[in-house]
Amino acid sequence: MRPRPTSFPRRFLQQRLAALALVYLLLLVLAGVFAPALTWYSPDTVDIAARFAPWSWDRPLGADATGRDIYTRLVYGTRLTLGISLAAVTIGLLIGTAFGVLSGLLRQWVDTGIQRVTDVLLCLSATIFGMLLAAAFGPSWTNVVIAAGLSLIPVFSRLSRSLTFSVRNELYIEVARAQGASTGRIVRSHLLPNIGGSLIAMTSLSMGYAILSIAGLGFLGIGGSILDAEWGSMMGAARNAFFAHPGQITVPGLVIIVTVVAFMLLSDGLQAALDPRLGTSNASLLAPTRRGVKRSLSASREQGGDAVLNVERLTVSFDGREAVRDISFSLRPGETLGIVGESGSGKSATASALLGLLPSPPARVAAAKAQLDGIDLMRASEREIRDLRGGRLAYIAQNPMKALNPLMTIGAQIGEALTLHQSGLSRGEVRSQVIQALAGVGISDPARRCDEYPHQMSGGMLQRVAIAMAMINRPDLLIADEPTTALDVTVQAQVLDLLNVAKRATGAATVLITHDIGVVSEYADRVCVLYSGEVVETGPARRVVENPRHPYTRALLASSPRLDGPLGGLRPIPGRQPGPGDTLSGCRFAPRCAEVLESAGCMTQAPTLRLVDGLQVRCHRAETLGAADSVNEGSERMQEGDHIEAAR
Ligand SMILES: Nc1ncnc2c1ncn2[C@@H]1O[C@H](COP(=O)(O)OP(=O)(O)OP(=O)(O)O)[C@@H](O)[C@H]1O
Secondary structure, X not given: OOOOOOOHHHHHHOOHHHXXXXXXXXXXXXXXXXXXXXXXXXXXXXXXXXXXXXXXXXXXXXXXXXXOEHHXXXXXXXXXXXXXXXXXXXXXXXXXXXXXXXXXXXXXXXXXXXXXXXXXXXXXXXXXXXXXXXXXXXXXXXXXHHHHHHHHHHHHHHHHHHHXXXXXXXXXXXXXXXXXXXXXXXXXHHHHHHHHHHHHHHHHHHHHHHHHHHHHXXXXXXXXXXXXXXXXXXXXXXXXXOOOOOHXXXXXXXXXXXXXXXXXXXXXXXXXXXXXXXXXXOOOOOOOOOOOOOOOOOOOOOOOOOOXXXXXXXXXXXXXXXXXXXXXXXXXXXXXXXXXXXXXXXXXXXXXXXXXXXXXXXXXXXXXXXXXXXXXXXXXXXXXXXXXXXXXXXXXXXXXXXXXXXXXXXXXXXXXXXXXXXXXXXXXXXXHHHHHHHHHOOOOOHHHHXXXXXXXXXXXXXXXXXXXXXXXXOOOEEEEEOOOXXXXXXXXXXXXXXXXXXXXXXXXXXXXXXXXXXXXXXXXXXXXXXXXXXEEEEEEHHHHHHOOOOHHHHHHHHHOOOOOOOOOOOOOOOOOOOOXXXXXXXXXXXXXXXXXXXXXXXXXXXXXXXXXXXXXXXXOOOOOOOOOOHHHHHHHHHHHOHHHHHHO
């Protein structure tokens, strides 16, 4: 059974020591607030007659060198100690987090500049800062706050920088960008909530650090006055009587230690409780889904009207090396184009280029034409592209576990996708549309599921959620990048069927990216086979699969498992495809090709795409390569490895 979600208070209370620490700290705060009611002496009144008075019922902790009641001063000291520490931590938190997030998000020189500043701050401790400020402006608690605050900036800056680095490349950030969210929105909705838990825990830890620093500065007399009721100053005032009256120092010292430890324990507890992924004990996230959507392979393929997507000669390069070269295709409403190829063939680069998600530099995208329903994707501003993404242009990522923000509920994430593109919806309307969308992708009890977090769902369910999220704005074009790769085989077909159903319901054109040519034959209308960044064969899916003309397509088919295929009949493609920087004088597939023929020009001339028997094929020998039965023949010869030698 799936574990029940637990709330934050419940998760926190499970951390016994942290809960105890919180109680102690709350009592401390209350003691500071109600100090006059809890004490019966004035914290500052000198009474020489009571000098070093031992403990009594009247003075439970005795009196100091000037006869002031130690208990009273400790209670009042809570105000100054905690107040100053809180102010210092606030400075460190605000400035440090801003530095860290900017550093983690922005360009190299901003990062380097901020790093140098925080390195300098890190070298100078609160004590050095405090002494410098006291030397320049005289002792004051304001200087102590600034000194302790400055010393905390690097702590928060480094933490938030490394957290930003780790979160900024998460798939759910990419998906949020693909949904059309701006950088500010991504920082607010996805980055800060994800790094917030660690920052809150660090705030608690820093309170302990600040108390120690401030006590040190108070001990040295760098604070306002050694007469002030502050724990460090109390120890400083008693240092001359240390051996004769050790209790004068050890009592405030102990209170400082216990308080610092309490903040550390609270920090640990908060860290554990703020991450909802830690709130369930059962880590199994792969429980099977309740039911799938009925397979309907004979789906009617609604193909009509003009092309919704028109791409001509799309080229993507990274640092000047072409990863995708001159790819052209078009898609009509309701049509599915399968883009298939081995890892590194340029499938994702093509999708990301269309979505405008490639970072430039290193990426450079060019195309003679890339139009979504007449909108020029190459010339659209960042804002226009953002408005399209998640609205008319939807994206489904490979791994649903990583594509959803782990700290936001499912409902909040789908709701965000909706409100980013539809304004004026009330909270109730958003919720009801989200519930409807979840029900539409076959999620049972959608009203309850809405309030669950991603880690409480199975991989198949999460991909259903991702489909609901992509489809909620009824997109014109859906790009699904290997949507089933991360899933259990048993749910892969369910998810692909669901995509088909969703596509039919909305009439969206779909680009289905996959390395599995078997999937293409079942779910796509047309297919584009990519090899080393080039289209090597394209045409109607069934025709390509049943009678491929390119040796690479045949090799892909021979290496793909089929239910009706012979046992042990899979033939891997030997060798590796050339990378973006590799130059070859002839066909890029020639070194691995079973049909390579020097006299046909395979080794010397790069083939162009030609129309052969209703298919576009990039092969010198396409006309001579026959029907489907030669798929196995060709791969058998490939196994022998002769072609590799021949190609050399
Ligand atoms: N950000 C990047 N910087 C440099 N090179 C990149 C970048 N992204 C992709 N590439 C290169 O572009 C080529 C195509 O990569 P792409 O991710 O599009 O392949 P793919 O077919 O989608 O592979 P997979 O199935 O593994 O996702 C690869 O050689 C890859 O190394």
